[in-house]
Amino acid sequence: MNNIILDIQDLKVQFPINIGTVRAVDGVSLKLKQGEVMGLVGESGCGKSTLGFSILRLLRTPGRIASGRIFYHGRDIVGMSEKEVLKLRGRRIAMIFQDPLTSLNPLFSVGRQFVETLQTHEKGINKKEAIARAESMLESLGISKERLQEFPHQMSGGMRQRIMIGMGLILNPDLLIADEPTTSLDVIVEAQFLDLLADLCRKFNLTIILITHNLGNVAQLADRITVMYGGTLAEVGPAGDIFHTPLHPYTQGLLASIPNIKLDQPELTPMEGSPPDLVNPPSGCVFHPRCPQAMEICTRQRPPAFQKNGHQVNCWLYR
């Protein structure tokens, strides 16, 4: 079903701080189809995590959504009251974070946290049913049900991260936002986790937004990939297209500069310059100071999105 579950329209998120206003997300439009895995990639500061937090209205002060709309199944999240957003969080849209140790309550056993989540959001569910649900979730995660009695600190990092997914999925949301979920994990555990995510996606018919700076993570898992830079979109397209025929000079530069263990590539080609200042971003296209193919118009005007066979690129080269 080509059903659009999330429709972000020209979102602008800003953080007013003492030296000026940080334009963390500066006019991003994105559509998400039901059941797809969208990889949201970019380096630190590009706005990908801020975008993720904005969807659930979880921005930390002083962050605020300056303008734009986020339509979830046709309803605008930006305009909702706090009460309505609370109904969404956890139930319809879930989020998991980078560090499970700080996102899980250290004082309660894991089982209790599951039961509490269930009983809070699903009125009428009794404790026995809740425990049964938690046990079946653990089974999907490949964890033995005795672990329900354990506390977060008694578990290893990888297991905690899996519990984190479990907590996110226990209420059967249809959208999961994963913010850098593997950054703190070792390579092998990371691979285990990504496999699990793929498995759960199929099993629960999830739509996933996977936010990461590691292009390797999204390559196998994502159906489509969105590349962000300096708070703006660079490129959006099917995973294969992005990796094999990248259109935006930033994506091209990035792919040429990251180590690829399987590629027969003797050298890396570094990118010039460094990520932009979000308080005073460059005029026109945010990437133009670092772009080897920058033209005159790039310094003046922000490029709109150009479409090329289901592959969107925000670059004047494709006018």
Next chain:
Amino acid sequence: MAEDLITVKELKMHFPLQKGLLDNLLAREKLSVRAVDGVSFSIKKGEVLGLVGESGSGKTTTGRMILKLLEPTSGEVFYNGRSIFSYSKNEMEKLREKMQIIFQDPYASLSPRMSIGKAISHPLKIHALYDKQEAKQVCLAMMEKVGLSPASFLYKKYPHQLSGGQRQRVVIARALVTRPDFVVADEPIAMADVSVRAMILELMIKLKKEFDLTYLFITHDLATCKYICDRLAIMYLGRIVEIGPLAEVFKNPVHPYTATLLDAVPVPDPTYKRTHPIPKGEIPSAINPPPGCRFNPRCNLAEKSCREHDPELARVGEDHFVACPVMSTRLRS
């Protein structure tokens, strides 16, 4: 034939755990975290040895011990044939000119209240290598070399005024200003922005050629090793499980852990499919490592003997050693 610049023999680092009251009363044996449990290798002059491992492997601790920033529980470190633990205090100070370290976090490894010019020239001041004027010139020249340009302008800046990439350049400049022979690079690009990592790596390669350096490149990212390392040593839970030339280890990994590690590295290519199954479970605690071969609980080739004997490194090729009797036997037949 290049000789061994650094030789490490049976290095061990056991961090003692604080004993609880009950343990003290019952006189229970003191537990320790066996972070590094018998590590031996050599690095030839001009070579880059990659020390690869996941968290808890002991790679960072090993790096610290080689520079005597940590006192090992036992074992020896030889520099140019002489044990550095036999050095007197003065000699050790002199040695610090020749052996340096680049840390992972460029922001945390620079004092926030010291201008970068002062930070980079500080080693020169400590070792009284030049007078004040000359030291400044040497410092400015080094800054230009690492790409901190214009040097005279950036000289007075403070770390918080620079970008992440520039800060890492400062750390590199400081490490190289006394013209050392040997540099331990502890995850030098792990904290840098993705688009800046290639630049730092390229800089390190360039400087290695220019200053004739020898590196111990500590990392958890095997993909990076490909571009800078000559040899690889794979560590697991405080021991080296495989060591050999980079091309060899990549093409023909012998130890089961190496094979799965290579396979698990995320590849930025959607058409790539993994060939090895991922081991179950996670790295166990270093307080109570599994008996016998430490990898055996997760190894799909494990036999009974693996639980009984902790294997030593055995030769499986020219300059290629592996601590796995099961695979060594297979290769011989």
Next chain:
Amino acid sequence: MNYSPASALARVFSSFTSMGKKYGVEWWILVAGAAIVLGIVFMAAFPDIFTPFNPYDQAAGPQLAPPGGAHLMGTDNLRRDVWARIVFGSQTILRVSVLAAIISSMIGISMGLLSGFSGGILDRILSLIMDSVYVFPGLILAIAFAAMFGPGVINITLAVSVIYIPTYFRLVRGQTLSIKQELYVEAARAIGASSTTILWEYIFPNVIATTVVVFTLNVADAIMIEAALTYLGLGLPPSVVDWGMDLAMGKKFLPSGQWWLITFPGLMISLLALGFTMLGEGLAEILNPRLLER
């Protein structure tokens, strides 16, 4: 660039307001505090600009004249001009409190650095001593020392300085302990820096910022302690011009309606302490985000 005095003033003014916009109300608190302090310091430095009278002159005017006319704040029972005593009294109180703060900070900071850095038994002993001193209420301790040392400007300065040493000690020791774990200290060891070098060139500069704030608040507190001691008749001989002593003397005349003898010294003590406090609090807010700036 326009160099006229008017435009220079305008530039200063605009930089003030831009700082104000940047930091909000804390900046204005700092400015107000600084203005008060600088005003009083100026008065102490150039007393003759402010008053033609001599504070010791016992024939300056009529006895117990109320404020007005030639005597802005009236005269006291010994026919001395009160305003002159205020102006010259500022010298005493500033001298004692600032000097006491300087002495305590120097001793407290160096001992804190040493104790935090070396650890072990030295740290244990020093911490024990400092904690014992800290536990005492400041005023009681100051009274004890003032009584012990006897009257005199140096003596009262020392008496006041002792009570603040533990404050600096604890602050600096705590910071030293945490900075000791920082990566840049390990990096300093890696380049071969000796312990002394690490202490003074890496740890000290990173500790000093917070001590500046403590210093200003320390002076504010010392002002109150000094006034309290001299009010009680301890610490200074009657020949020295001092606000606290005038406060004590003025108390006697309050029931008979001569309110100006106690009010003005009291106001000045409060004002000066307030000025330093505002300066310190303003600084604390402004330095704080800077310290965390990445």
